[in-house]
Amino acid sequence: MNNEQTSAITKSNFSSSSNLKKYGTLYALIAIVVLNCIITPNFMAINTFWNLSIQVLPTILTAIGMTFVISSGGIDISVGSVMAISAVMSGMVITEMIPALGTSVPMAVIFALFIAAVLGFLNGTIITVFKIQPIIVTLILYIAGRGIAQLMNNGGTIVFSNNAFTKIGLMRIGGAVPIQLIVIVVFVFATYYIFKNTKFGYYVQAIGENGEASRFSGINTTKVLICVYVISSVLAGLAGVFEASRASCADPNSIGAIAEMDAIAAVAVGGTSINGGKAMVIGTILGALIIQLITITVNMNNIPFAYSRIFKAVIIIVAVYAQREKRKS
Amino acid sequence: MGKVNHMDRSTLLELNKITKAFPGVLALDQVGLKVGYGEVHALMGENGAGKSTLMKVLTGIYKKDSGQIIFDGKEMNFNSSMEAQLSGISTIYQEINLIPYLSVAENIFLGREPKKVGRIDWDRINREAEAIIDGMGISLDVKKPLNSYSTAIQQMVAIARAISVRAKLVVMDEPTSSLDEKEVEVLFKQIRKLKSQNISVIFISHRLDEIFEICDRITILKDGKLVGDFNIADITKVELVSMMIGKDATDIMAQAHGTYEAKEEATILKAEEIRDTVKLRGVSLEIKKGEILGLAGLLGSGRTEFAKVVFGDNVHHEGTIDINGKPVKLKLPKDAIARGFAFCSEDRKVEGIFPNMSIRENMTIAILPKISRMGIVDKKKQKEIVDTYIKSLAIKTPSPEQKIRNLSGGNQQKVLLARWLCMEPDLVILDEPTRGIDVGAKAEIEELIQKMSKKNIGVLMISSELEELVRNCHRVVVMRDGKNVGELQGEALSEKNILTVIAQGGMSDSFTAAERSMNNEQ
Ligand SMILES: Nc1ncnc2c1ncn2[C@@H]1O[C@H](COP(=O)(O)OP(=O)(O)OP(=O)(O)O)[C@@H](O)[C@H]1O
Ligand SMILES: [Mg+2]
Numbered sequence: 001m002n003n004e005q006t007s008a009i010t011k012s013n014f015s016s017s018s019n020l021k022k023y024g025t026l027y028a029l030i031a032i033v034v035l036n037c038i039i040t041p042n043f044m045a046i047n048t049f050w051n052l053s054i055q056v057l058p059t060i061l062t063a064i065g066m067t068f069v070i071s072s073g074g075i076d077i078s079v080g081s082v083m084a085i086s087a088v089m090s091g092m093v094i095t096e097m098i099p100a101l102g103t104s105v106p107m108a109v110i111f112a113l114f115i116a117a118v119l120g121f122l123n124g125t126i127i128t129v130f131k132i133q134p135i136i137v138t139l140i141l142y143i144a145g146r147g148i149a150q151l152m153n154n155g156g157t158i159v160f161s162n163n164a165f166t167k168i169g170l171m172r173i174g175g176a177v178p179i180q181l182i183v184i185v186v187f188v189f190a191t192y193y194i195f196k197n198t199k200f201g202y203y204v205q206a207i208g209e210n211g212e213a214s215r216f217s218g219i220n221t222t223k224v225l226i227c228v229y230v231i232s233s234v235l236a237g238l239a240g241v242f243e244a245s246r247a248s249c250a251d252p253n254s255i256g257a258i259a260e261m262d263a264i265a266a267v268a269v270g271g272t273s274i275n276g277g278k279a280m281v282i283g284t285i286l287g288a289l290i291i292q293l294i295t296i297t298v299n300m301n302n303i304p305f306a307y308s309r310i311f312k313a314v315i316i317i318v319a320v321y322a323q324r325e326k327r328k329s
Numbered sequence: 330m331g332k333v334n335h336m337d338r339s340t341l342l343e344l345n346k347i348t349k350a351f352p353g354v355l356a357l358d359q360v361g362l363k364v365g366y367g368e369v370h371a372l373m374g375e376n377g378a379g380k381s382t383l384m385k386v387l388t389g390i391y392k393k394d395s396g397q398i399i400f401d402g403k404e405m406n407f408n409s410s411m412e413a414q415l416s417g418i419s420t421i422y423q424e425i426n427l428i429p430y431l432s433v434a435e436n437i438f439l440g441r442e443p444k445k446v447g448r449i450d451w452d453r454i455n456r457e458a459e460a461i462i463d464g465m466g467i468s469l470d471v472k473k474p475l476n477s478y479s480t481a482i483q484q485m486v487a488i489a490r491a492i493s494v495r496a497k498l499v500v501m502d503e504p505t506s507s508l509d510e511k512e513v514e515v516l517f518k519q520i521r522k523l524k525s526q527n528i529s530v531i532f533i534s535h536r537l538d539e540i541f542e543i544c545d546r547i548t549i550l551k552d553g554k555l556v557g558d559f560n561i562a563d564i565t566k567v568e569l570v571s572m573m574i575g576k577d578a579t580d581i582m583a584q585a586h587g588t589y590e591a592k593e594e595a596t597i598l599k600a601e602e603i604r605d606t607v608k609l610r611g612v613s614l615e616i617k618k619g620e621i622l623g624l625a626g627l628l629g630s631g632r633t634e635f636a637k638v639v640f641g642d643n644v645h646h647e648g649t650i651d652i653n654g655k656p657v658k659l660k661l662p663k664d665a666i667a668r669g670f671a672f673c674s675e676d677r678k679v680e681g682i683f684p685n686m687s688i689r690e691n692m693t694i695a696i697l698p699k700i701s702r703m704g705i706v707d708k709k710k711q712k713e714i715v716d717t718y719i720k721s722l723a724i725k726t727p728s729p730e731q732k733i734r735n736l737s738g739g740n741q742q743k744v745l746l747a748r749w750l751c752m753e754p755d756l757v758i759l760d761e762p763t764r765g766i767d768v769g770a771k772a773e774i775e776e777l778i779q780k781m782s783k784k785n786i787g788v789l790m791i792s793s794e795l796e797e798l799v800r801n802c803h804r805v806v807v808m809r810d811g812k813n814v815g816e817l818q819g820e821a822l823s824e825k826n827i828l829t830v831i832a833q834g835g836m837s838d839s840f841t842a843a844e845r846s847m848n849n850e851q
Contacts, residue, residue: 198704199697206694209683216642216680217695217748218666277685 024322025270025286028315032293040300046176053181054169054246056292058083058239060184062259063266063288064191064281065232070267071195072225073208073276074127074134076232079263081145082119083240083256086112088149090241091158091250094165105164109241116237117230119145124226142260149252157251169246180242184285187235192281201279204228208276262291265312269319290315340399341366341529342387342498347396349379349386351735353727356382358553359396364498364546367527369520371540371561374550375573375767376739377725380533381423383550384500388413388420401497411440417497421487421504423533423738423765424678429476434458436475437490461493462486466515480507480676481628481793485515492519499523500531503738505539506765507675509628509793517543535739535767536794537566551575574769596654597756597787600639603648608634610811611648616756621778621788623802625795625827631811632791633675636758639789640672641665653755666695669755673746673762675791677738681745684734688726689715691733692747699752718747721777723770738765743774750777756787763797775801795824809834 036043062079069076091097093108119141126137160166171179195201203224207214214221239259244250268274269290270283291312298308342364349357357379364370372380385391387398389407398405400416407413410420427436437458442449458471467485475483484507491499505513520530520543532544540547541561549556549572556572595618603612608631616622624632638646641659649656652668659665662672674680683691693700693711700710715729722743726736733741742765749757759778763771778788778801792798798805804818807830815830817823 197706197708199701199706200704202690202694202697202706205686206683206690209686210679212680213683214694216640216662216672216674218663218698219694220661220663273685277683 024319025283025290028269028319029286029290029293032290032297036293036297040297043300050176050178050181052289052292052296053184054178055296056288057180057184058243058256058259059262059266059288059292060285061187061235061239061242062232062263063270063284064187065235066260066263066267067191067270067272067279067281067284068204068228069134069232070264070272070274071208071276071279072204072228073211074225074228075264075274076123076138076229077135077260077264078119078123078138078141078145079232079236079239080256080259080261081142081149082116082233082236083243083259084146084149084252085119085152086116086237086240087244087250087255088152088158088252089115090165090244091160092152094160094162095158097153097158103162105162105168108165109168112241113234113237116233116240120230120233121226123233124229127229128222128225146252149255153250153252155252157249157253159249161248165245166248167245169242169244183242188281188285195279195281200224200227205277205279208273209278262288262312265316266291269316271319271323287319339365341368341401343397343399344383344387345397345399347383347386347398348394349382349391350394353731354553356553357386357393360550360553360555362548362555363558364529364531366529367524368546369524369530369532369544371544371547372531372533372550373540373547373569373573374556375725376743376765376770377552377737378550378573379553380550381502381737384420384502384531384533385422388418388500414440414494414496417495418500419491419494419496419498420500421491421502423502423506425480425483425487427475427483427487427490429679430474432472433462433469433475433478433486434471436486437461437471437493439490441494458489461489465489465519467512479628479633481509481512484508485512488516488519492523496528498529498531502533503535503765504532505534505536507761507793510795512628513539535765535771537569537768540569541566549573570768573767597652598639598789599651599654600635601649601651603635603638603646603650604811605634605638605643605646608811609638609646612808612811612813613648614806614813616787616789618755618787619782619785620804621782621790621802623798623805624789624791624808625798625805625831626808627831628793630808632808633760634811635808636672636760636789636791639665640670640758666752671695671749671752671754671757673749673757673759675760675764677741677745677764682733682741685732687730688719688724688733688736688744689729692718692744692751695748696752714751718743718751722747722773739767739770742766743770746774750781753784754786756789757781758789758791760791761793762790763792763794795827798827799824807831 042048065079066076090108090112093111094103096103123137123141126132127134168179173179173182195205203214203219206217206219207221207224211221240255243255266287267284268287270287271280272278272283294311294315295308298305298311340363342362344360344362346359346361347357348359360379360383362383372383374380382391386393388410389412390410400418405416407416413420428439431439434455438454443453444450455471462469462471465485467482469478469482475486484504488504491501504516508516523530534540544561546558547561547564548558549569551573596615597618598616601613603609612631612635614622626632634643637643639650641662641664644660650659651657657668683694689711692715696714697706700707718724719726719729724740724743726740733744736744746762763774766774781788790798790802799822802822804816805822805827806813807815807817807827809831814834817826817830
């Protein structure tokens with residue numbers, strides 16, 4: 001076969017349907033943005049963009065963690081509860097409820113992330129060593145975690161006025177760009193780089209594709225999977241800290257509520273297969289933006305909140321339908 | 330689907346000008362195929378020639394771009410393999426597509442379960458499955474899940490399923506690639522039975538002897554194009570190979586096995602009295618640097634199980650393993666890899682490929698630790714390795730970024746071989762290395778194995794083809810019922826002698842005195 005022929009075939013076969021599959025998430029995002037420009041008052045302003053990046057941060061962080069987990073063939077539904085625990089932990093350090101630790105902002109952040117890491121380590125260890133399904137293991141933490149967060153402060157909200165800590169979430173670079181946007185950019189690039197260029201990234205995806213073959217290829221699947229659940233938890237912890245800092249309080253009942261569902265939805269809409277394998281990092285980010293924009297649309301147009309769930313469901317159905325593996329070609 | 334009148338009455342299947350393109354690949358270019366009633370028709374061609382694609386177009390897995398399918402006098406366009414089956418085409422696909430965790434019996438009757446008052450009649454399923462399996466001369470428990478059996482047995486179950494469907498045509502895409510002589514014989518008996526009932530068979534295999542033994546006619550494809558069709562009686566092996574690869578094949582056909590020149594006596598691997606709870610009942614053997622050691626034995630003799638113990642996959646075993654003279658405890662395959670071992674599994678689908686990952690990723694997954702620094706992969710080196718092996722193993726693909734699942738079976742196998750060869754290991758265990766690989770590429774791979782031996786790499790080779798062992802190995806250990814029962818080398822290393830040892834379960838008097846004394850020393 002000569003080259004001209006080959007390229008002709010290539011062109012004719014990348015038809016519109018495969019384009020839809022490839023860029024479907026992007027089209028959906030554009031559609032929602034356009035819709036908002038039309039119906040939402042004052043949508044087209046730079047402030048909307050800054051606010052969006054502030055509000056979307058927790059979803060993006062947890063969705064990135066979820067991308068690691070889902071790519072490895074697992075699932076983590078405990079991230080919302082981990083967010084709550086970390087938020088309460090940081091609040092307890094800041095308000096000197098644990099005198100022994102003293103009060104300092106770095107301490108608060110470190111302890112919040114540390115407790116998250118421990119929880120992720122437990123998830124990963126139980127999943128790999130005792131060979132219990134991820135959905136069961138993380139369900140346990142999903143149920144127990146919020147209870148623990150409530151018990152840590154006897155069910156109450158921790159309100160704090162520590163300036164230094166609340167400043168983190170309100171920080172603006174150059175008076176305009178919210179710190180959250182910087183965090184998003186850094187984490188997105190790092191994650192993209194990890195999946196494209198590092199051994200760890202390849203291993204995560206390989207385990208999700210075929211665990212048995214991974215083992216035979218010399219991958220220490222236990223170690224890699226534990227790391228994956230630690231990453232997911234720590235990112236959730238970081239999301240919790242940002243939420244607490246921005247709100248100047250840590251409410252164990254509301255922080256991270258349905259965060260796990262938004263994260264999973266973002267990953268699914270973004271095109272990473274729920275069966276594991278290839279991680280679609282950019283897709284996940286677009287997915288997170290879509291999910292968040294739906295919430296914003298609903299809020300800003302005084303539509304009853306319940307509708308946002310319906311819209312999210314519709315988006316998930318459409319996205320997953322567009323991306324389904326076609327059996328025939 | 331109108332009647333086609335002009336067709337001659339002896340033809341069951343006629344494919345006309347079938348064309349099928351994938352992104353970057355014209356897999357079939359106006360290919361034709363004619364199969365008569367009761368005819369066993371061989372479909373031959375190199376890896377990636379388009380054989381499997383043609384069969385998948387026929388059975389409705391792929392939609393053809395153009396062309397015509399006439400089956401039993403009618404023009405047909407199947408939309409699924411189930412439709413094809415209902416019309417009388419039963420298929421064994423190259424990659425076993427049964428359901429691993431269902432029982433053997435369930436797999437045989439999947440999709441056509443006998444019912445009794447609306448409910449599945451389990452007793453009948455198990456009874457009839459047992460009868461079918463018995464009729465094929467295999468002994469297994471039909472109630473056990475399919476994945477508790479080896480690749481070869483699973484293949485036999487797929488065959489049992491296909492021939493127990495009432496069909497007019499049975500398509501067999503490389504049914505014998507994991508079978509050894511005895512099972513092939515069983516299969517051929519079944520094929521002859523089909524033939525006597527006027528049922529036709531399309532038979533794909535890279536083993537020439539099989540083609541000449543069982544087939545009546547042959548169609549040859551090359552690079553997605555039809556080369557021609559012939560009566561088997563009118564064509565010789567050399568001609569056939571020449572037409573498949575498109576050049577003179579005399580030198581490929583004449584390959585001599587190397588002799589082991591013991592440059593260095595150092596032993597890489599010494600395994601003693603390896604036992605496990607299921608199969609192995611005491612295997613002992615030694616491999617020296619640069620030696621190619623073959624493992625022969627019947628299906629279920631424990632060859633693969635032994636290889637997996639050596640590779641650290643099975644921790645539940647007794648016995649000792651010494652690597653380079655030091656005793657080791659291997660907990661995971663990664664421990665074996667760290668000590669310079671490589672293992673190319675026979676089970677491509679389960680233990681080999683990452684289907685949705687690229688050729689590049691599949692080929693370099695095991696070597697990543699060696700080509701990364703601080704966890705970051707050296708992409709340049711990665712690309713070098715991939716390009717080198719795509720070229721040296723002639724892997725047919727439009728790009729290294731192609732998903733491995735889109736390669737032909739033989740080309741997938743080449744990628745997996747490359748995964749281990751590129752490691753430059755000290756010892757490489759090859760379990761059915763040439764499974765599904767065409768004659769030309771096979772010669773290249775065998776040459777590579779000889780080269781490894783010259784570079785002092787030890788090779789442990791398992792193959793269901795005795796001819797391949799005899800041609801390649803310096804020494805062959807024969808296993809039976811989980812034990813090593815004999816050993817052959819030098820002049821005594823022949824197919825006939827291996828078979829004798831297998832049959833007698835030990836060495837006989839017919840071997841030379843030297844061989845005998847060596848055996849006694851064990
Ligand atoms: N789903 C697919 N997507 C893209 N390319 C494909 C796909 N299936 C097959 N091909 C390509 O079509 C060509 C023919 O493949 P096919 O599997 O028919 O070969 P084959 O003759 O069966 O080879 P083998 O002897 O290795 O099994 C190959 O180049 C292969 O890479
Ligand atoms: Mg094939």
